[in-house]
Amino acid sequence: MRVKILGSSAGGGFPQWNCNCRNCAGLRAGTLHARPRSQSSIAVSSDGKRWIVCNASPDILAQIRCTPELQPTQLRGSGIAAVVLTDGQIDHAAGLLLLREGERLPLYTTELVRSDLTEGFPILGLLGHFCGVDWHCIAIDGRSFRVDGVVGVELEALPLVSKPAPFSPRRDAPQPGDNIGLTIRDQDSRRSLFYAPGLAEIGEKVRGEMAGADCLLVDGTFWTDDEMIRQGVGRKRASEIGHLPQTGPGGMIERLREFPSARRVLIHINNTNPILDEDSEERLLLEREGIEVAFDGMELVL
Ligand code: MLT
Ligand code: MN
Ligand code: ZN
Numbered sequence: 001m002r003v004k005i006l007g008s009s010a011g012g013g014f015p016q017w018n019c020n021c022r023n024c025a026g027l028r029a030g031t032l033h034a035r036p037r038s039q040s041s042i043a044v045s046s047d048g049k050r051w052i053v054c055n056a057s058p059d060i061l062a063q064i065r066c067t068p069e070l071q072p073t074q075l076r077g078s079g080i081a082a083v084v085l086t087d088g089q090i091d092h093a094a095g096l097l098l099l100r101e102g103e104r105l106p107l108y109t110t111e112l113v114r115s116d117l118t119e120g121f122p123i124l125g126l127l128g129h130f131c132g133v134d135w136h137c138i139a140i141d142g143r144s145f146r147v148d149g150v151v152g153v154e155l156e157a158l159p160l161v162s163k164p165a166p167f168s169p170r171r172d173a174p175q176p177g178d179n180i181g182l183t184i185r186d187q188d189s190r191r192s193l194f195y196a197p198g199l200a201e202i203g204e205k206v207r208g209e210m211a212g213a214d215c216l217l218v219d220g221t222f223w224t225d226d227e228m229i230r231q232g233v234g235r236k237r238a239s240e241i242g243h244l245p246q247t248g249p250g251g252m253i254e255r256l257r258e259f260p261s262a263r264r265v266l267i268h269i270n271n272t273n274p275i276l277d278e279d280s281e282e283r284l285l286l287e288r289e290g291i292e293v294a295f296d297g298m299e300l301v302l
Contacts, residue, residue: 001186009037011091046152056095082106100130120167163242197268220266
């Protein structure tokens with residue numbers, strides 16, 4: 001199974017259009033040893049021909065432009081067999097609008113995400129005026145599912161503690177199904193990826209799921225809980241918006257030590273995060289822990 005990282009950044013991308021933080025300014029000036037990054041999305045395939053795109057970012061057109069596997073092989077078409085969403089946040093769903101020129105779009109989400117994309121951010125109705133969407137419900141009871149037209153890949157959703165988007169009526173009272181992690185398994189090799197770009201808490205169930213995965217591709221949004229406050233770019237803590245920071249007691253670095261035999265990779269990295277600077281102490285610390293930082297174009301093979 002091949003997993004292509006289409007976009008490794010959190011919402012806003014890196015550099016973010018309106019941001020002049022140390023990282024964004026340094027990247028623009030060419031003084032920071034870092035790569036630009038587009039917004040959070042991955043593509044998965046076992047035959048290299050038909051791909052499941054997990055999360056459709058606002059950067060999806062540029063991402064397709066640099067991914068030959070997703071480009072048309074006939075007069076009109078695409079290597080994208082379907083889109084699967086882990087949540088209904090803008091950085092994961094707005095890209096659906098950019099696929100409107102295509103055929104009817106097979107879309108897999110939970111019932112709650114469908115409801116947010118019908119009401120607060122009504123893009124499913126909008127798309128009805130263009131390509132139309134064939135919606136498939138992702139169950140959150142542990143049942144696995146397959147995507148029509150994609151052979152050899154099995155998925156399973158696990159409800160996570162994180163946050164639905166600000167336009168969701170459940171923003172302050174999240175329910176199971178607002179955010180999911182996906183276990184994506186190659187049916188031949190039985191090797192699996194656990195993908196959770198928004199993850200605020202690792203409870204016992206999530207821990208069990210992570211323990212069974214060969215590769216963990218998880219929330220790398222913030223280094224510290226108060227990162228945006230400390231840098232003067234925002235008022236919210238990581239924990240308030242549904243992300244577990246890397247540092248601090250019970251932080252991601254500490255938790256990932258529980259899975260020493262898995263390949264461990266951070267994704268959905270915010271532009272303020274010091275790990276983006278490849279010469280930073282923070283990046284060195286991650287390397288010593290054996291934790292990788294996803295980049296656009298990175299490929300994982302399972
Ligand atoms: C998040 O991951 O917290 C959201 O995508 C933030 C955003 O709306 O950009
Ligand atoms: Mn996000
Ligand atoms: Zn910035």
